[in-house]
Amino acid sequence: MEAGTANVQTSFETFAERWSWGVRALVQSGNEIAEVLDLSAGRYYEMDQQISNTFKQMFTHLAGNPHLSKADIEKMDWGQVWENSNFNTARNPDYSASSFSDAFSHMGDxxxxxxxxxxxxxxxxxxxxxxxxxxxxxxxxxxxxxxxxxxxxxxxxxxxx
Structure with missing residues (x-):
């Protein structure tokens, strides 16, 4: 804090003190903004999840496995929902031996x-x-x-x- 003459030293001390108070005020304002945004982000995330789960349920009931429970559907991501749909089954048929074995078993039943x-x-x-x-x-x-x-x-x- 020793810089040149007494006048320069006093001016520098005043500047440093005001700077620290200004930075402190900016940090507090930033924290307040972060708290508000965090709450809003949390609400946005919850609403986004609810809407996504609603659409996953609708799609699954229309084109997927209608026997899945609501909890099972909510656990799946969109990739898994698509994999379990009739569209994907028609696009990517399973010609494996186990698939034919299961089909013949169902036919026998x-x-x-x-x-x-x-x-x-x-x-x-x-x-x-x-x-x-x-x-x-x-x-x-x-x-x-x-x-x-x-x-x-x-x-x-x-x-x-």
């Missing part, structure tokens, strides 16, 4: 179910839950409705189906 239904249609018996396995789980009342229709047909003239 469908043939088995159709066989069970065909056996019922060929007979005049009313199906019960045990004979058709899990086809009527949960109980939708289909078996009771079929029995009611058959009884009405038999009462009306003994005709079948």
């Amino acid at each position: 469908n043939v088995s179910t159709l066989g069970q239904v065909g056996q019922y249609l060929a007979s005049d018996d009313v199906p019960d839950r045990d004979s058709l396995g899990d086809m009527f789980v949960p109980d939708t009342g289909v078996a009771a409705k079929v029995a009611e229709i058959q009884q009405a047909q038999q009462a009306a003239g003994g005709g079948n189906k």
Whole structure:
């Protein structure tokens, strides 16, 4: 703080002190602005996430796996949402051996179910839950409705189906 004459030294001390107070005021103003912007940025981020999740859910329900829960969809990023869509499946079909194996397994399950239904249609018996396995789980009342229709047909003239 010793610079030349007393006049220069006093002027320099005054300048340095004012400079430090000015810098202090600017730092405090900067901190206040940062706090306000941080709160706004947080709100903006939350709104952006909510809008993004809403659109991910809409897209998934329209063109993706409709069995995914809201929480599952929100965990996925947009790349994963696109990968699980029908558009991506049509654009990039899976011709792997495991894909064909899964498809044949599903076809076998469908043939088995159709066989069970065909056996019922060929007979005049009313199906019960045990004979058709899990086809009527949960109980939708289909078996009771079929029995009611058959009884009405038999009462009306003994005709079948």
